[in-house]
Amino acid sequence: MFVEQLINGLAIGTIYALVAVGYSLVFGILRLVNFTHSSVYTLGAFMVYVGVEYLHLNIFLAILFSLVTTGFAGVMIDKMGLEPLRKKGASKISAMITTIGLSYIIINCLNIAFGSQIIRFPDLFNYGTFKLLGATIAWQQVIIGAVALILLVALSIFINRTRIGLAMRAVQQEPSAAAINGINVNMIISLTFFLGAASAAIAGTLIASYNQYLRSSMGDIVGLKAFAAAVLGGIGSLPGSVLGGLIIGVSESMAVYKLGGSYIDMVAFSLLFLVLLIRPYGILGRKGSTKV
Amino acid sequence: MILEVKNINTYYENIHALKDVSLEVNEGEIVALIGSNGAGKTTTLSTIIGIKKPKSGEIFFMGKNITQTSTHEIVKMGIGLSPEGRLVFPDLTVEENLRVGAYLRKGAEIDKGYEYVYSLFPRLYERKNQASGTLSGGEQQMLAIGRALMNRPKLLMLDEPSLGLAPNLVIMIFKLIKKIRDMGVTILLIEQNANMSLHIADRGYVLETGCVKLADTAANLRNNEAVKKAYLGG
Amino acid sequence: MNMKKENKSLYTKAVITIGQLWENPIIKGIILLALALFVYFLPKMATLYFQRIAIMVAFYAIGAYTAVLLTTYRGTNYLVAVILGACLAGAFGALLALSTMRLSGTYVTIVTMAFFYVISSIILNWDSVTKGSVGVLNIPAPNLFGMKLTMKNGGIFYLIMFYAALTILATQLIINSKVGRAIKAVRDDEMAAIMMGINNKKYKIIAYTLAAFFAGLAGTLYGPFMGYINNATFNYDICISALVIVILGGIGTVKGAIIGAIIISPLGELLRGLTTFMKGLPEWMQISQPEQWRFVIYGMIMVIMMRFRPQGILGGQSKLPYKMPKGVERKVMK
Numbered sequence: 001m002f003v004e005q006l007i008n009g010l011a012i013g014t015i016y017a018l019v020a021v022g023y024s025l026v027f028g029i030l031r032l033v034n035f036t037h038s039s040v041y042t043l044g045a046f047m048v049y050v051g052v053e054y055l056h057l058n059i060f061l062a063i064l065f066s067l068v069t070t071g072f073a074g075v076m077i078d079k080m081g082l083e084p085l086r087k088k089g090a091s092k093i094s095a096m097i098t099t100i101g102l103s104y105i106i107i108n109c110l111n112i113a114f115g116s117q118i119i120r121f122p123d124l125f126n127y128g129t130f131k132l133l134g135a136t137i138a139w140q141q142v143i144i145g146a147v148a149l150i151l152l153v154a155l156s157i158f159i160n161r162t163r164i165g166l167a168m169r170a171v172q173q174e175p176s177a178a179a180i181n182g183i184n185v186n187m188i189i190s191l192t193f194f195l196g197a198a199s200a201a202i203a204g205t206l207i208a209s210y211n212q213y214l215r216s217s218m219g220d221i222v223g224l225k226a227f228a229a230a231v232l233g234g235i236g237s238l239p240g241s242v243l244g245g246l247i248i249g250v251s252e253s254m255a256v257y258k259l260g261g262s263y264i265d266m267v268a269f270s271l272l273f274l275v276l277l278i279r280p281y282g283i284l285g286r287k288g289s290t291k292v
Numbered sequence: 293m294i295l296e297v298k299n300i301n302t303y304y305e306n307i308h309a310l311k312d313v314s315l316e317v318n319e320g321e322i323v324a325l326i327g328s329n330g331a332g333k334t335t336t337l338s339t340i341i342g343i344k345k346p347k348s349g350e351i352f353f354m355g356k357n358i359t360q361t362s363t364h365e366i367v368k369m370g371i372g373l374s375p376e377g378r379l380v381f382p383d384l385t386v387e388e389n390l391r392v393g394a395y396l397r398k399g400a401e402i403d404k405g406y407e408y409v410y411s412l413f414p415r416l417y418e419r420k421n422q423a424s425g426t427l428s429g430g431e432q433q434m435l436a437i438g439r440a441l442m443n444r445p446k447l448l449m450l451d452e453p454s455l456g457l458a459p460n461l462v463i464m465i466f467k468l469i470k471k472i473r474d475m476g477v478t479i480l481l482i483e484q485n486a487n488m489s490l491h492i493a494d495r496g497y498v499l500e501t502g503c504v505k506l507a508d509t510a511a512n513l514r515n516n517e518a519v520k521k522a523y524l525g526g
Numbered sequence: 527m528n529m530k531k532e533n534k535s536l537y538t539k540a541v542i543t544i545g546q547l548w549e550n551p552i553i554k555g556i557i558l559l560a561l562a563l564f565v566y567f568l569p570k571m572a573t574l575y576f577q578r579i580a581i582m583v584a585f586y587a588i589g590a591y592t593a594v595l596l597t598t599y600r601g602t603n604y605l606v607a608v609i610l611g612a613c614l615a616g617a618f619g620a621l622l623a624l625s626t627m628r629l630s631g632t633y634v635t636i637v638t639m640a641f642f643y644v645i646s647s648i649i650l651n652w653d654s655v656t657k658g659s660v661g662v663l664n665i666p667a668p669n670l671f672g673m674k675l676t677m678k679n680g681g682i683f684y685l686i687m688f689y690a691a692l693t694i695l696a697t698q699l700i701i702n703s704k705v706g707r708a709i710k711a712v713r714d715d716e717m718a719a720i721m722m723g724i725n726n727k728k729y730k731i732i733a734y735t736l737a738a739f740f741a742g743l744a745g746t747l748y749g750p751f752m753g754y755i756n757n758a759t760f761n762y763d764i765c766i767s768a769l770v771i772v773i774l775g776g777i778g779t780v781k782g783a784i785i786g787a788i789i790i791s792p793l794g795e796l797l798r799g800l801t802t803f804m805k806g807l808p809e810w811m812q813i814s815q816p817e818q819w820r821f822v823i824y825g826m827i828m829v830i831m832m833r834f835r836p837q838g839i840l841g842g843q844s845k846l847p848y849k850m851p852k853g854v855e856r857k858v859m860k
Contacts, residue, residue, distance in 0.1 A: 081829060084833060085832065085833065090832070090836060091836070094832040094836045095832075097769070097773060097828050097832050098828065098829050098832045098833070100766070100769070100825075100828060101824070101825040101826065101827070101828025101829040101832070102825065102829060103825070104766060104821050104822070104824055104825035104828070105822050105825035105826060105829070107821075108818045108819075108821040108822045108825065109822060111815065111818045111821075112815050112818045112819070112822070116818075220762070224639065224643065227639075228640065263647070263651060265643065265647050266643075266644055266647045266648075268640075269640035269641075269643055269644055270640075270644070272637070272640055273625070273637060273640060276637060
């Protein structure tokens with residue numbers, strides 16, 4: 001039971017990490033808590049569903065379709081909602097409230113289009129189980145964890161090793177200095193939104209396939225936990241987000257193992273309380289990089 | 293004439309920061325822009341490079357109207373800025389900072405840029421793998437100038453390069469500015485240290501509360517009684 | 527002839543719609559108003575507007591559950607239950623203030639959000655006491671000095687009006703008192719307040735406690751009015767409703783909150799009325815999910831207001847686009 005729960009925790013944890021990275025990216029660049037992130041996550045899963053059910057695509061094309069449309073939605077959120085505010089020099093609170101509003105619009109439009117009830121979602125990775133240390137492990141969990149992990153690694157290579165990634169880091173640290181060195185800051189911000197949205201779409205799809213259902217409210221708790229993970233690890237820091245996601249995923253499944261399932265949602269937040277009381281800037285966060 | 297600024301008016305919300313400012317910079321010159329705090333020196337540079345857009349007036353760079361061009365396009369055309377307060381990217385290494393400076397360049401040009409900057413500032417080469425947030429003030433200033441040079445600009449604008457530096461470093465920085473000019477880069481220099489900047493400059497402008505009060509050769513400005521009194525310490 | 531008849535039924539429908547419009551909303555509106563009003567007191571902590579509302583809802587739930595559980599299962603006197611409910615909420619407020627004291631910015635955001643979710647989670651999971659998602663049924667009507675206040679005799683309505691008046695009066699009194707000024711000073715510019723010799727910690731705790739107390743008080747109304755509460759009564763949506771009210775009216779102004787409440791509260795009923803009204807129209811013109819549309823409209827109000835009128839419709843009276851310190855502005859919005 002322990003090993004199963006551990007593997008399960010790690011798999012869910014990497015998905016939290018994938019969502020947390022999206023929060024961290026946008027926060028790092030705009031110092032803004034992007035409340036649309038959880039709804040974009042939901043949208044991503046729904047887009048796969050639309051691809052399969054309505055456009056009759058095969059599953060991989062459907063995922064690609066979702067990546068593109070959801071990523072594009074992320075860009076639109078920035079271009080239509082936030083860029084005009086930046087141009088106006090509006091306050092950060094305005095930007096945050098705009099993301100809350102947009103997130104509400106997205107979720108409720110999904111509600112109007114698909115209803116708020118549970119919708120069956122295909123199990124993408126149903127390859128049975130295998131034995132490890134006497135425990136029965138579902139391939140599904142391993143694959144989900146692996147896909148999320150590969151994406152995290154790819155994302156981190158992109159940010160740390162490419163020219164565009166360098167530009168992203170530059171914008172994150174000194175936006176005005178980045179601009180005077182010829183970086184198109186608005187384009188970099190849009191790209192950040194694209195990456196965040198696309199990774200959230202994948203995470204949403206993985207979770208939907210894991211649960212074998214989707215619903216418009218699926219992003220609420222996951223979004224909040226992922227945000228908690230980002231803060232726990234030190235928001236704005238990529239390794240921090242990954243660490244935070246894993247810690248939350250594993251401690252949740254350990255709590256289920258020890259205490260049973262009913263308090264699962266409290267684990268993340270109680271953990272966060274504790275960590276922040278000891279380390280107010282998160283585990284890997286630094287004071288300078290997290291000032292708000 | 294490499295840069296021509298014609299009657300620009302720039303605002304911060306309701307504050308009229310630049311009032312009909314006009315200035316010219318010829319190729320190969322060092323032009324100094326002097327004035328006290330809040331006179332509009334930094335705003336002038338921000339307007340030239342397109343971070344601030346003027347409400348009226350026009351800016352020409354090498355004959356092209358760049359008034360409404362976006363910052364990254366202007367940088368591409370060959371204007372570089374070393375900003376006030378240096379604004380190095382603190383978590384990037386020295387070399388990465390320079391790499392950002394060459395953002396619009398490709399392949400071999402970047403390596404040439406490194407060579408060029410490291411030959412000007414050997415100190416930066418010694419520290420190339422160090423996070424730039426850990427550099428001293430003088431080193432950060434060199435890095436900011438070096439970063440702006442990585443794009444091989446035709447016009448380099450320097451905003452308060454001597455601010456907060458020890459006197460011996462100030463002299464070194466001014467010598468370097470001359471050297472950069474001698475290597476063929478036109479320079480527009482903002483300084484509170486009017487004395488030093490009028491010594492290395494060819495011409496100068498005096499800004500007061502958003503207006504150009506005086507425009508003359510540096511030598512004449514140095515001998516101008518009003519300038520002496522206000523900016524050169526009697 | 528026929529025409530006239532149709533007109534008449536249209537008229538009746540309209541009257542009924544308007545009637546429905548004002549039955550629930552007044553009360554919901556006033557409860558929301560109480561929330562919105564006291565949000566005003568909580569310290570201005572960077573990204574925190576929404577979170578302030580969320581914790582207000584949590585306090586509100588604490589007040590509501592305390593009062594309802596006491597009156598329904600213990601037969602406690604209504605007044606006593608109300609006071610206990612409000613005080614317990616106030617105590618939680620003080621606790622939260624203490625626990626967020628060392629944190630700043632985003633971290634306060636997440637801790638307060640977490641607080642909201644922990645409270646909802648307790649309500650949902652502590653079955654033996656809160657009855658979880660089944661909820662508390664048959665909540666008795668408030669009994670004041672032997673007088674039963676029900677919906678029928680309009681007593682509840684008067685009670686709520688009394689609370690509303692009390693809340694507004696209390697807000698005004700506090701705002702204009704020495705304590706209120708100190709709270710405002712800490713809220714608007716903590717550093718400056720500290721330098722003026724104001725004990726920022728003390729006033730933060732007072733602000734939280736007061737806000738929580740009044741939110742709890744508002745919460746005690748909800749149970750007897752609806753006759754039923756469960757975990758879904760205090761969810762995310764109610765936070766959003768309160769948020770939209772203050773955004774529409776203007777953040778940080780009392781008048782703004784009142785006007786916002788007046789405009790927003792009937793919206794739900796209006797849409798529901800519209801749904802009934804449009805039954806006869808071709809299908810594509812019908813609005814089938816009034817609740818969802820209401821939330822879409824809420825979202826649009828937020829986005830549009832922030833873009834074009836961040837100071838709220840009252841305008842000019844609020845300081846929402848307040849100046850941030852120079853360094854912050856550059857980092858954030860350039």
